[in-house]
Amino acid sequence: MISAMGPAPTRAAGSVGPVETRYADLPDPIDLDCGRRLTQVRVAYETYGTLSPERDNVILVCHALSGDAHAAGRSATSTDSTRDGFGAEDRDGAGTQGLGWWDGMIGPGKAFDTDRFFVVSTNLLGGCRGTTGPSSVNPETGRPYGSDFPVVTVADMVRTERAFLATLGIERLAAVAGGSLGGMQALQWAVQYPDRVGAVVAIASTHALHAQGLAWNAIARDAIMRDPDWQGGHYHGTGRAPSAGMGVARMVGHVTYLSSDAMTDRFGRGLQSSDDVRYTITDAEFQVESYLRHQAGTFVKRFDANTYLYTSRALTYFDLARQHGDGSLAKALEGVTARTLLIAFSSDWLYPPSASRDVEEALLGLGKPVEFHVIDAPYGHDCFLLEEARQTPIIRRFLSA
Numbered sequence: 001m002i003s004a005m006g007p008a009p010t011r012a013a014g015s016v017g018p019v020e021t022r023y024a025d026l027p028d029p030i031d032l033d034c035g036r037r038l039t040q041v042r043v044a045y046e047t048y049g050t051l052s053p054e055r056d057n058v059i060l061v062c063h064a065l066s067g068d069a070h071a072a073g074r075s076a077t078s079t080d081s082t083r084d085g086f087g088a089e090d091r092d093g094a095g096t097q098g099l100g101w102w103d104g105m106i107g108p109g110k111a112f113d114t115d116r117f118f119v120v121s122t123n124l125l126g127g128c129r130g131t132t133g134p135s136s137v138n139p140e141t142g143r144p145y146g147s148d149f150p151v152v153t154v155a156d157m158v159r160t161e162r163a164f165l166a167t168l169g170i171e172r173l174a175a176v177a178g179g180s181l182g183g184m185q186a187l188q189w190a191v192q193y194p195d196r197v198g199a200v201v202a203i204a205s206t207h208a209l210h211a212q213g214l215a216w217n218a219i220a221r222d223a224i225m226r227d228p229d230w231q232g233g234h235y236h237g238t239g240r241a242p243s244a245g246m247g248v249a250r251m252v253g254h255v256t257y258l259s260s261d262a263m264t265d266r267f268g269r270g271l272q273s274s275d276d277v278r279y280t281i282t283d284a285e286f287q288v289e290s291y292l293r294h295q296a297g298t299f300v301k302r303f304d305a306n307t308y309l310y311t312s313r314a315l316t317y318f319d320l321a322r323q324h325g326d327g328s329l330a331k332a333l334e335g336v337t338a339r340t341l342l343i344a345f346s347s348d349w350l351y352p353p354s355a356s357r358d359v360e361e362a363l364l365g366l367g368k369p370v371e372f373h374v375i376d377a378p379y380g381h382d383c384f385l386l387e388e389a390r391q392t393p394i395i396r397r398f399l400s401a
């Protein structure tokens with residue numbers, strides 16, 4: 001066995017232990033769907049587990065809108081976590097700062113079992129956490145791209161992941177997995193590189209976002225672009241950034257990641273500071289308002305507004321049927337050879353179970369191996385981050401087959 005992480009670090013049971021994000025510079029440019037070419041592309045990545053000598057135990061994990069390469073373990077270099085909602089202390093008091101965004105799913109004995117698999121996680125193309133994106137320096141100008149960055153698609157992200165894996169000498173994936181936009185990438189892998197993927201795990205995802213999903217994403221992007229500090233997308237180096245707009249975008253986004261019932265159960269109409277209304281239009285009177293402002297505040301500290309715009313655009317463009325099958329999902333999925341696992345959550349209205357069912361039915365119609373599970377859970381779209389215990393046995397069983 002080859003260890004790509006060096007000597008095994010001391011680790012708590014079930015944890016991959018301390019990890020470090022690394023960076024790979026791609027030797028060749030990436031040709032994009034929009035017709036442009038990106039040169040000097042860098043990819044941020046982490047790996048967990050041990051690569052087999054045959055290089056046949058690789059699982060690529062793809063993240064959702066605001067994730068990064070730090071999916072598991074405790075970051076040795078950063079306390080800056082993508083788990084906005086988590087406090088500094090978790091239930092066992094060990095602290096969650098610096099923990100990867102899918103730490104509950106990746107590790108020894110976990111859903112993506114690092115005793116068996118070599119798990120690779122990357123920051124997607126267009127990202128702001130180490131992979132080339134709009135805040136990177138444009139080699140042609142020596143200045144950050146800003147809105148000169150080309151529009152990227154999910155297919156471009158997958159193209160970049162494929163080129164990056166080649167730099168590690170990995171040509172085939174045992175599986176590719178992800179939630180939400182990460183699930184879109186997983187499905188795209190199966191369509192784009194059918195001979196390079198053994199299995200797909202697409203969670204809380206879709207083949208194409210519905211009109212309401214497009215609408216909420218449009219509102220979020222508009223909130224950023226209407227902030228005068230966005231400056232047409234060239235705010236880097238000006239000392240001003242569209243934090244107000246991005247905060248609003250995150251508040252909108254966060255509401256779409258939760259279910260109405262979950263918000264009612266948690267906050268109801270509770271007031272934030274007292275039982276009496278204060279007759280204010282500016283302060284966060286209700287608990288739910290205060291919570292959203294908190295989510296906005298933590299998000300703007302860790303995320304780049306242009307990356308939000310490009311990533312949101314990519315996930316709204318994603319449409320397997322339109323891009324690969326002239327409007328027919330079955331045609332788009334015709335070439336898929338991977339076994340497919342689809343998981344959806346009953347309360348997820350943004351990426352509803354019906355979207356995964358469309359994919360299941362298309363694959364079944366083609367006689368392809370597919371499993372579909374709907375987990376009855378109340379929290380909405382973010383269930384894929386919260387319902388780890390209930391996803392784990394399904395994924396472990398699927399990956400053991």
Ligand SMILES: CC(=O)SCCNC(=O)CCNC(=O)[C@H](O)C(C)(C)COP(=O)(O)OP(=O)(O)OC[C@H]1O[C@@H](n2cnc3c(N)ncnc32)[C@H](O)[C@@H]1OP(=O)(O)O
Nearest residue numbers: 063064066067082084085086087101287290291294382385
């Ligand atoms: C998906 C990928 O691929 S990677 C990206 C994954 N990360 C994210 O999506 C980050 C944003 N999402 C979240 O934070 C999600 O809430 C989750 C799913 C990750 C975490 O959910 P939960 O554990 O339920 O966290 P929760 O939503 O309760 O948020 C807790 C925070 O809200 C704060 N909070 C709770 N109620 C209130 C309130 N009334 N007023 C102000 N703040 C409040 C808590 O103090 C806590 O703050 P802290 O994190 O600074 O300590």
Ligand SMILES: N[C@@H](CCO)C(=O)O
Nearest residue numbers: 064065066067180257
């Ligand atoms: N909360 C997740 C869900 C997006 O689909 C994120 O911010 O990436």
